Amino acid sequence: MxxxxxxxxxxxxxxxxxxxxxxxxxxxxxxxxxxxxxxxxxxxxxxxxxxxxxxxxxxxxxxxxxxxxxxxxxxxxxxxxxxxxxxxxxxxxxxxxxxxxxxxxxxxxxxxxxxxxxxxxxxTIRVANTLFGSKPPMSDDVLTKTLMVDKKTVDYIQAQFQ
Missing domain, CATH: 2.60.120.10 (Jelly Rolls)
Structure with missing residues (x-):
């Protein structure tokens, strides 16, 4: 075909x-x-x-x-x-x-x-899209602890996926 x-x-x-x-x-x-x-x-x-x-x-x-x-x-x-x-x-x-x-x-x-x-x-599951682009967003507590970063960093990264 x-x-x-x-x-x-x-x-x-x-x-x-x-x-x-x-x-x-x-x-x-x-x-x-x-x-x-x-x-x-x-x-x-x-x-x-x-x-x-x-x-x-x-x-x-x-x-x-x-x-x-x-x-x-x-x-x-x-x-x-x-x-x-x-x-x-x-x-x-x-x-x-x-x-x-x-x-x-x-x-x-x-x-x-x-x-x-x-x-x-x-x-296909893109790692970053899964963590930062989910709807509704994944919990800040989960992301900050998983990535060992602060909420400001998580917010910045999530903004890239909107």
Missing amino acids: TSTSPDSISLAGNTSNKLRSAVNLVNVEKLPGLNTLGISMARIDYAPYGLNPPHTHPRATEILVVLEGSLYVGFVATDNKLFTKVLNKGDSFVFPIGLVHFQYNYGTTNAVAFAGLSSQNPG
Whole structure:
């Protein structure tokens, strides 16, 4: 099956945002033919210094392949050990199911990667959005104690997500 929609993975995503990245996920919602097949994919575009911020896929392992540019990537294992690598064109990296991971274009040119995911509906949970962008907001007491910062800092960060 092919896609000719404006958000086709053949087209670069709009990276003119705070993160300087764009993710175009092709999952069962966009391509119903994927239902029950256990696969999906994404194109990720990164402007210079663009970030796909720390996030997790609760229902999928991800394999990422760099098509253009270079990326600094990593994930945090369940023992809080950080695994990182610099990827160049043609390199790949695997992010295990459910683990927090990220990709960062540390270079001065654009980067493009494709990702394969082991679920037709992998889900995406962005760490910062979850903590600071929930509706209603998470308790200040929970956030200040979790992050070991004061309420003023929590308020400042929450304001970035409104």
